[in-house]
Amino acid sequence: MSGGITGESGVEALATALFGRVRQMVLGSPTPLATYRVQLHKGFTFDDARKAVPYLSRLGVSDLYCSPYLKASPGSTHGYDCVDHKQLNPEVGTAAQHEALCTALREHGLGQVLDVVPNHMGIDAFNPLWFDVLENGPASVYARFFDIDWSPVKDELEGKVLLPVLGDQYGVVLEKGELKLGFLEGAFVVHYYDRLLPVAPRQYARVLERNLDVLEAKLGAEHSHFIELHSILTAIRHLPERTEIQRAQVVERNREKEVIKRRLAALATASPEMSAHIAANVEAINGTPGQPRSFDELDQILQEGSYRLAQWRVAGEEINYRRFFDINGLAAIRMEDPEVFAEAHQRIFEWLRKGQVTGLRIDHPDGLYDPTAYFLHLQERYFLERARALFDAEQDTRAEQWPEVEARLRERWREEAEAKVDSPLRRALFVSVEKIQGGRERIPDSWAVHGTTGYRFANAVGGIFVKPDAEGAMTETYHRFIGEAPDFDELVYEKKRLILRDFMSSELNMLAHRLNRISEMNRRTRDFTLNSLRRALAEFIALFPVYRTYVDDTQAGLDERDVRYIKDTLRHAKARNATLNVTIFDFLGDVLLRRYPDHLGEHERAEMLAFAMKMQQLTGPVMAKGLEDTTFYVYHRFCALNEVGGEPEHFGTTDAIFHERNLERAIHWPASMLTTSTHDTKRSEDVRARLHVLSELPEAWRERVEFWSSLTRAYRAEMPEGPAPSLNDEYLFYQTVVGAWPMGERLSSGELEEFRGRIREYMLKAIKEAKVRTSWTNPDKDYEEGVARYVDACLDEERSRGFLEDLRTFKRRIERAGQHNALGQLLLKVMSPGVVDTYQGCELWDLSLVDPDNRRPVDYGLRERLLSSLDQEAYRGRPGLCAQLVEHMDDGRIKLFVLAEGLRLRQRYPVLFRQGGYRALHLRGPRADAAVAFAREHEQSLVIAIAPRYTLSALESPGGLASAYEETSVELPASYASMTFRDVFTGQQVRPGRHGEGAVLPLAPLLVGFPLVLLERSDG
Template sequence: MAGAVYSRVREELLARGTPLSTYRVQLHKGFSFEDARRIVPYLVRLGISDIYCSPYLKASPGSTHGYDCVDHKQINPEVGSPAQHEAFCATVREHGLGQVLDVVPNHMGIETFNPLWFDVLENGPSSVYARFFDVDWHPVKDELAGKVLLPVLGDQYGVVLEKGELKLGFRDGAFVIHYYDRLFPVAPRQYGLILARGLGGLEVRLGLTNTHLIELQSILTAIRHLPERTETDRQRILERNREKEVIKRRLAALTAASPEVAAHIAANVEAINGKPGDPRSLDELDAILEGGSYRLAQWRVAGEEINYRRFFDINSLAAIRVEDPEVFAEAHQLIFEWLRKGQVTGLRIDHPDGLYDPTAYFLSLQERYFLERARALFEAEHARQAEQWPEVERRLRERWRAEAGANVDSPLRKALFVAVEKIQGGRERIPDSWAVHGTTGYRFANAVGGIFVQPNAEGMMTDTYHRFIGEAPNFEELVYEKKRLIMRDFMSSELNVLAHRLNRISELNRRTRDFTLNSLRRALMEFIALFPVYRTYVDNERPELDARDVRYIKDTLRHAKARNVTLNVTIFDFLGDVLLRRYPEHLGEHERAEMLAFAMKMQQVTGPVMAKGLEDTVFYVYQRMVALNEVGGEPENFGTSAAIFHERNHERAVHWPASMLTSSTHDTKRSEDVRARLNVLSELPEEWRQRVEHWSSLTRTHRSEMPEGPAPSLNDEYLFYQTVVGAWPMGGSLSGTALEEFRGRIRDYMLKAIKEAKVRTSWTNPDKDYEEGVSRYVEACLDEEKGRAFLADLLAFKRRIERPGQHNALGQLLMKLMSPGVVDTYQGCELWDLSLVDPDNRRPVDYAVRERMLRSLDEEAEKGRQELCTRLVADMTDGRIKLFVLAEGLRLRRRRQDLFRKGGYQALSLTGPRADAAVAFSREHGQSVVIAVAPRYTLSALESGGLAAAYEETSLELPASYASMTFRDVFTGQQVRPGRHGEGAVLPLSPLLVGFPLVLLEKE
């Protein structure tokens, strides 16, 4: 039976194709399952193959992103009910779409009620969920042994306590601590202190034979016999968990039955809460809190003493240990139910670099998916033999592991579509051992945008930036400094934990035991600050380490030694031995395991430090050309060469053909269209220099002079100009409500940007004077009266770069649509979208407008494609041309599925005066051939007679075999035949650009 089930499921899964295209929707209170269900027919018409949903497990109330899950076993009620989810999934399936779901395996939200976290706070190491969270129960600070540090208070603990802001409460048989809208549990053993207070008086009032009094005394006895909160024996943990709940139920029943006992408890609660201004009256409440499994503290101490792993430096997101099978099962229970039913067909995994062992995690996902699909088949066909499933499952698991688990080339290893949110720095690649289809596409977004940056402008753009701000920042040095800043001020506790762990390892060997804790900490800080990528993937699964990981580690150690001549360099050798699994021969298995665990824990730290230092700090400081400051970007490199773009596309076609291709996401700093417009600045660097100098003189009176320097600083002012130019809406001037709305968006963005930069203000140490000065500046510059001269000149410049910016946006869209991979569209980006970083990019999307436009485009195309294209090119302001390009490209992918899933990739060359001003490639599979050409650097062409005239002597070089083919222009519908030229074929570009600014040819 097991063999038959295995073969059937294997055949079914391997026959499935990967997505061709995805459309990302952000589900929250303002956009529910019902809203998503209504747009499904529109997505089908658009050409989408899979709807791609943000996380929708139960999250903190009001969450707009879903990454703060508080309960893995429930759907987010703000998004919809289980019935509405069923209806949504049914609609998706009925229309032939798949559903890719965003999954968060690394952390949970703990700011609001999370039953698992609440239990940990109540019971400490003795909680049944203690091992679910990555808590260090034996931290550096002895006072925190067996406790969780909770940095949630607005002031120092003693001040908050004595002001009466912490209140003891009682409800449903349980004692709790209130801190405004936050709720914390009281440790069950502390119930005895509260209930026994004034017990003698209650005995006198009720009499010793009173049944309610006897029940209360029995409850007190049960409390005294509870296992300690530090108990870690499994049976004692289960006993404590069971008995504490019995105590609560008995207390609830007793207070409901006895008004006297209820009054006794209420009086005690009131007395223990004390009186603000009388410190001694709060001693009992202090003692009750001290006896618990958490320690309340001011939020500022988090960076240095917090002892639970967080998502980056966000205190409200606690990391979970998904490497534990029990945690894995809990976190994925509902998700696998949806996968088993076929309601969800693919997963996007958030932040895999935060996982302890990503390789093992992805294998677990694929194995569990196979077993769940097998279970669905078994239940459907062998319902009467349900008792045999455990044995069948065991045999299926053994066969799967033999075929897929041990073979990285097995197609069964990737039966479930999985894309990972992995940022790749430099030449970094995702490990071949990962059972995934690729990344979510940050690398592609930067590459495709970068080909529209004119490299010749680098010198002048750099000089303009340096001259304007009066200094010449070095990008690599900035990254190093800001990573050190993050470790010093925001993630010092994580560094301390690593240092103490490494110190214990150094004590295992007489040759290393003399390394001091401080020197080890310094060495770790240097290594992490200099580490060039997000993380390595050292584990114990493979006999040999990945060669790239080894190179990154060795190079970093060499640089660290060169920079730290006063530090004993043998410390770096010791660190290298630990990270590279070079263990002394005399060490036993336990000691080796400790060293491996350190290396794997350290890998969980390098990623967050890089992300916070680079993306969330340097990208808001280094403003040379902010279009390059994108997630996964490399702003130190001025754009991307066509050769590198082609190289990465070819590599993806061969190794990761189902990796996602994106250009805008919910995380991007600027939308694809903002970046496309800003890239035009590289085509007129001298004009840009003149403009910023002129604008600075026009707005000088709006700046505020402060002792530390002007507000805004010159660096922030330079960011402001690029932001306004890039985000100004398509079309003409703004006034009234429209200008007010835009002004508010820019003001909010600038306030976020200067806090992220951490130079003059920050989230943790806000400088209100500086922030108000920047706000006043933005308000004045974008005021119809105060900023009249600035706005007029800005608008004139914006008009000049708008059209070539639109061409850039269309070009990068075409490149995305035709490149190897799964094309992703972020909600609303089918029309022009000039959004900035969140929350700006999460504004509501008007789908009614988009649906009407798409229907109109289809109707007009039926009447005459060339006439439609002429109209679209004549007026590009409303974005219909972008919607047209997207729909035609997606529909082509749907028509030629094998081509876009399996097709090869060939870069194409051009000849002629504008040979470098276009990027072209072909895709080929069997009899299917597609050619795509995107013009670039179009400003000069548009200002000197148009594209057709500019490309009159420029031609596309094609393989000789293409000369016998007939192609159809996907946009205009006209037929095209290449001509022979020498040993190959040639296709003049000018005739193709007469009717449309892009070339997309499909072999007929």
């Protein structure tokens, strides 16, 4: 490139050259092979992560995968409550420490995938954007950032934000003196315990003018300080109104209010009399408890502001800002606005430009107004940022040329990428999305992403270890124990209705109000009442079978799957609502399916499209809250299946479906992530793997549950509403302790006490999430205490010796088979098409439950020492090491060994695992259904993975695992017969035998030395 080139043609030439270079650079960047997820917070910082990098590199990880680390609310353990997109979280580390981590990753050849939260922000006092909105309302420069309905159904909220933060009713809180006016650095604020709220700037005059004559008498009318106060009051009166939304007026208000604060702070500092005047007025306005009228002035100041304080309980019905699910402290942001996008991604693109971050994980994309446009914007911005980095590095380019160059680069990028779904530029930046897929729901083809974070895979790979013929017995045991037969689909419907009624009614009200306005546009629909429209919307959302659709205006037609979901739901809604005018559902269908009447103008059509897109933002949260966060804590037939993205109504996964999904991923989404545990999973991969064994002995499980119930009956508390715990919660308790009981024979008293505490806290969370006998919003302390006492009594060595002994005996019986399930699950994950993800600590046995249990500290020093020891022992002799690992499975080293060998195999064959084909392999013989096998192929590279399943009967047979697989073999293509393979774990050389026109691989000899089979071609 030459900086001497000027004029239109020179810029065009510069842009063309730059486009080619950047295109080649970004398309040459490989996708991750294996990620390792860490949760960053004040207990695990950038420095802690940096120290773990050498270990992760030796483990075989290609990318560190970090939780969000932009500035979050103080004490946040997850980072999803970002309060400032421009700053690092100070609790995680400084810019220098972040730089050191990035440098360490680069030196070890690792990339970094960063979790990004585009849907919402934390809105405590540490969020300057939200604070400004509360201070200035619609006139805030950040009003457009948040998804706020400034004209909601309730007239009293016109131009205001409902702020449901009070512990009691507003009047009670006010008259107790819990709301206190204060003066801080030139600004008036209201303190509510540790929460800080702004006072509307125009209300400063009300405080300052109080007893003004007294101040004048002290200072004199001509005193410079008194004159300055009058000047400030004049400035306050001339501030543009808080309802002003014209850009010039908004900018003026923002500028002048800050000038007023600076002047007032300076005046109070310079004048003791002024400081005393302000302090006395503040004290008087704060009122006196016991004298209700003394709070009138403070009440008036608050009423004139841009927010309406309210008790937290009213949020579900009247809140007028979109939230993340039903969490009042997380407000949704309007990522569809280019200004919001730029603000939220400024630091992230800075790190991408420098190569410090190499990929993104996008949290909750279903909450976005237009996910398709968002992902395209990400990819476009990434391309332009990389181009800017090259441009700046060239010494012969001039900064003033960049805007023109950028415009041409953007045009070229859009020509090549935006209109072509198959363009590689659409996926230049690695992007993984936290998309939960219900049923046969797929990622839209138009998304410029590499795939999902892997929930669907987690459920599929775990499900193949569930024995399908146990479904009837397990269902009967559950129904008989609890005394009823819940229907899963009906339960989901009821819980979604519950969420809409009690937790997200305000979001439903806003949608209904918007739909009502649309109905008024047409004389044929104007007679639909607001109430009937609301009922129809609630019914549609409760019956909707997936998380959301993706209707927008980018395509001439709609996605066929979206059309089918909408039409099927409307049909079911009509069938269930005989008393509701069915034409309302037809009207709703017309709006959602873009069937607009011919006479409608562009404005009306835009309103209808906007409604459809807004409704899509609600169906996902309602599904998530109703299914994952409620039904999964109520429907306990087989808790191992109650997982994020899971379908507990289906009893496990067939190997055919598992292979079908792997093949589809290999073809269409080869860089989609593969996970088995995450920070969001309800139970860790190893807990689920152990519970899967219950499907191999359903009768024994029934007997144990009935026996345990008889042993612990005395610990249940009898209450008018029923026992504590309920039979349903008791059934959950048994599965929980069986699944999470630590490995090994016995626990010390201290270990048992710790375990008891973990189970108690889990059960308390579970019963609150269930929302049956207690909840987070309406806690029943008696029930909670009854459940806590029950857990403590059952897990007390002195009081429940018989129960604990029988529980331990049963746990020990299924433990080894559970370990085999976990290892098989791990092998299949590591070899499947996609990016292998390991959640922190799960390279050893991890028997964690839902958060915060799965956020406990991880001992990386121990893991590093164990990995070094494994490498040394493998060097001395793999067969001996494998025998030792099998003998001492409880210590978890065998899991670390399987993971490390699998990840290192991926590193040896990166092209195979990024681009290779997938071939399902079939078995023959007496245990043909008791193993899953497949091959990965690319040119001369070939890998075969075989994982036994349903191993309990094999382990309990006289000859053990290998003997049970005598006469069982894997069928291979004929071309494999001439190949030689190396067993990755044992080092053994393996040659398939010929069988008819094909090849065959007997399983028993391969399972003698190790319980898994992983073969790499060694002669190619």
